[in-house]
Amino acid sequence: MWDKKENADRLFRVLYAVSALLVIVDFFVHRHTEHPWEHVKAFYPLYGFVGIVLLVLVAKGLRRLVMRPEDYYGAE
Amino acid sequence: MALSSLPPFVIFLVGALLVALTKGNVRRAVLVLVPVAGALNLLRLEPGMSIEVGLLGYTLVPFKVDKLSLLFGYLFHLATFIGNVYALHLERDEHAGTQHTSAMLYAAAALGAVFAGDLISVFVFWELLAFTSVFLIWAAGTERSFKAGFRYLVIHVVSGVILLSGALIRAHETGSIEFGHIGLDGSLSGWLILLALGIKAGFPLVHSWLTDAYPEGTPTGTVFLSAFTTKVAVYALARGFAGTEILIYIGVVMTCFPIFYAVIENDLRRVLSYSMINQIGFMVVGIGLGTPLAVNGAVAHAFADVLFKGLLFMSMGAVLYMTGRSKGSDLGGLYKSMPITATLCIIGAASISAFPLFSAFVTKSMIMTAALDEGHTWLWLPLLFASAGVLEHAGIKIPYFAFFGHDSGIRTTEPPRNMLVAMAIGAALCIGIGTFPGVLYGLLPYTLDYWPYDLTHVLTQTQLLVFGILAVVVLIRSGIYPPELRSTNVDAEWTYRWAAPRVVHAVGGAVARVDGALRSVALRIVRGGIALTARGHGPSGLLSRTWPTGSMVLWVAILLGISLILYL
Numbered sequence: 146m147w148d149k150k151e152n153a154d155r156l157f158r159v160l161y162a163v164s165a166l167l168v169i170v171d172f173f174v175h176r177h178t179e180h181p182w183e184h185v186k187a188f189y190p191l192y193g194f195v196g197i198v199l200l201v202l203v204a205k206g207l208r209r210l211v212m213r214p215e216d217y218y219g220a221e
Numbered sequence: 222m223a224l225s226s227l228p229p230f231v232i233f234l235v236g237a238l239l240v241a242l243t244k245g246n247v248r249r250a251v252l253v254l255v256p257v258a259g260a261l262n263l264l265r266l267e268p269g270m271s272i273e274v275g276l277l278g279y280t281l282v283p284f285k286v287d288k289l290s291l292l293f294g295y296l297f298h299l300a301t302f303i304g305n306v307y308a309l310h311l312e313r314d315e316h317a318g319t320q321h322t323s324a325m326l327y328a329a330a331a332l333g334a335v336f337a338g339d340l341i342s343v344f345v346f347w348e349l350l351a352f353t354s355v356f357l358i359w360a361a362g363t364e365r366s367f368k369a370g371f372r373y374l375v376i377h378v379v380s381g382v383i384l385l386s387g388a389l390i391r392a393h394e395t396g397s398i399e400f401g402h403i404g405l406d407g408s409l410s411g412w413l414i415l416l417a418l419g420i421k422a423g424f425p426l427v428h429s430w431l432t433d434a435y436p437e438g439t440p441t442g443t444v445f446l447s448a449f450t451t452k453v454a455v456y457a458l459a460r461g462f463a464g465t466e467i468l469i470y471i472g473v474v475m476t477c478f479p480i481f482y483a484v485i486e487n488d489l490r491r492v493l494s495y496s497m498i499n500q501i502g503f504m505v506v507g508i509g510l511g512t513p514l515a516v517n518g519a520v521a522h523a524f525a526d527v528l529f530k531g532l533l534f535m536s537m538g539a540v541l542y543m544t545g546r547s548k549g550s551d552l553g554g555l556y557k558s559m560p561i562t563a564t565l566c567i568i569g570a571a572s573i574s575a576f577p578l579f580s581a582f583v584t585k586s587m588i589m590t591a592a593l594d595e596g597h598t599w600l601w602l603p604l605l606f607a608s609a610g611v612l613e614h615a616g617i618k619i620p621y622f623a624f625f626g627h628d629s630g631i632r633t634t635e636p637p638r639n640m641l642v643a644m645a646i647g648a649a650l651c652i653g654i655g656t657f658p659g660v661l662y663g664l665l666p667y668t669l670d671y672w673p674y675d676l677t678h679v680l681t682q683t684q685l686l687v688f689g690i691l692a693v694v695v696l697i698r699s700g701i702y703p704p705e706l707r708s709t710n711v712d713a714e715w716t717y718r719w720a721a722p723r724v725v726h727a728v729g730g731a732v733a734r735v736d737g738a739l740r741s742v743a744l745r746i747v748r749g750g751i752a753l754t755a756r757g758h759g760p761s762g763l764l765s766r767t768w769p770t771g772s773m774v775l776w777v778a779i780l781l782g783i784s785l786i787l788y789l
Contacts, residue, residue: 148628157694164691167684176677179593180601189684196609197692204484205703208710212485217709218718 164190226265228272228284228336229294230346232258233301233329241322249309252321256302259332263294271338279398282338288666289520293335293456295664296524299650300448300531301328307535307643308441316360316439323356324445330354331449335456339398340388340414343457347384347421350450351377357442358434366437372717373434376427377450380420387413403461415462422454422505423498425474429714431498432482436490436547440538443490447497447534448527455504455523464511469600472509475502477603480610482712487548487705489537489619493530496573496615499607500526506604507588510595513667518587521665525572525580525654532569532647533619536562539636539644540623546631549618549705554628559635563624565644572651574616574686575608580651582682583658583673590671605685612689622705 236255271285311317334346358370391410479495507519556563575581696702
């Protein structure tokens with residue numbers, strides 16, 4: 146089912162639409178806030194997106210520091 | 222006092238004996254019925270019940286009931302039931318007896334620990350947790366699992382020894398071995414006990430036993446491992462160290478550092494092990510905050526975690542059992558042959574990611590809210606980051622690399638039916654808790670007016686998660702996302718698996734060289750001494766020469782002559 150590119154693309158389009166909707170909603174719904182940064186419109190979408198991108202990029206860099214061959218601690 | 226019911230661990234000890242003595246369908250029945258019998262007994266327990274025994278002037282309380290211990294009692298019964306159902310097919314395996322007995326004894330130790338009212342009883346069950354569970358690692362039967370199990374055992378025994386030292390010093394200081402609030406008042410005993418609990422809870426730098434050993438257990442054994450040891454530690458922290466500020470900072474580190482490792486780790490069961498430290502981090506933060514809402518959140522999250530992490534470990538165990546593989550680089554495309562397992566795994570993934578209507582949404586949010594209530598606006602940010610990070614590694618990576626992604630070409634079937642049933646029970650509980658949180662809330666130690674479902678919370682959490690998914694999709698489609706690679710990522714275990722053996726080797730070599738040099742110098746001195754003595758006293762030595770009588774007479778005559786000259 147997911148081998149077909151069109152099916153996967155359809156799923157991605159749904160994801161993009163939902164994402165857009167969630168940002169738009171943020172401008173119309175009054176959220177109650179406790180943290181000072183929560184006032185920023187679309188704070189949660191931004192934080193989630195940027196957070197994951199940074200996480201993955203830093204983890205990729207971490208590979209240079211910690212990655213060793215599979216048999217580093219001795220053969221299996 | 223008269224007891225109308227039994228301490229829970231007794232039922233499981235008897236259960237373990239029955240499991241060891243039976244076989245086949247009888248043993249299957251025992252495995253299912255013991256936790257059920259235990260649950261019926263558990264329902265009769267009331268807060269306030271206890272058993273006390275005097276020993277050498279101290280009061281041992283091997284059994285004591287309150288709301289906190291009852292909550293973990295319910296949890297461990299559920300976990301044993303699910304784990305046993307998941308392992309029912311093992312009857313065909315030659316190590317079935319060892320694994321079933323070990324799991325039942327392990328559950329008994331966990332139940333003993335959470336109903337123990339004094340530190341010495343806790344210590345006994347603490348060590349039993351290690352000795353009973355190590356067989357679930359060794360039963361994998363590889364040299365790798367044997368070594369990992371051995372390291373696991375050593376570290377847990379050390380944790381127990383530290384706990385006992387702390388308990389004895391505390392007994393000397395306070396005259397009591399009661400296990401109540403301990404806290405850090407600057408005394409050595411508090412720090413020792415905290416360290417012992419911290420090792421078992423997977424605090425940073427002493428966490429590596431977890432990521433080392435759990436991926437080496439048997440497919441069924443790791444499900445039990447993930448349920449008990451760390452959660453006993455969380456329970457003990459909640460009882461002994463609620464409101465201890467340092468735990469907030471330790472917990473924040475625990476939520477954040479493992480998620481980086483989880484992104485690049487190839488073995489999916491090791492990804493789940495890192496994920497486990499991340500989740501315990503949230504609990505440790507809650508305990509450190511110490512407010513009723515935070516502690517409720519911590520123990521509720523422990524409850525939810527056993528179920529969703531168990532479900533995820535079960536789904537990866539099913540993959541490992543059916544394909545013999547658990548590495549992301551070897552897997553992919555399995556949804557075609559294991560659609561039910563894939564669906565159940567996704568339910569576990571949604572639960573740990575804290576989607577609305579799934580369990581972590583109603584438990585983790587208490588901790589997040591409590592952190593802001595206590596004014597930790599800065600620490601709240603890394604916690605929110607770690608919440609998004611959970612989604613990346615446990616929510617997307619686990620199902621994606623196992624069941625979707627690049628098709629590995631592996632074609633298999635769904636796992637045995639008992640495994641599917643166990644996963645379905647776990648999945649139902651994850652959704653049940655998330656959808657009807659009131660039931661779990663009613664079991665928590667503090668009665669509070671908290672409700673997770675309001676517009677703000679549902680909206681913001683959905684925004685965070687959907688944009689997290691969006692980020693991963695963008696990264697994967699643009700080729701930036703790091704591929705799964707066959708590799709070992711070094712972590713704290715490097716110190717004792719790589720550095721220590723080499724340091725010992727190097728130090729040993731240096732000591733041997735210095736020793737050799739000193740010995741050769743000493744030998745030379747002794748040889749020189751012997752040679753000197755030999756020169757004097759040897760067969761031809763000056764001092765051992767036999768002197769002819771004539772020369773003696775001559776010398777005497779000379780001496781006499783000299784004295785005569787001097788006197789005259």
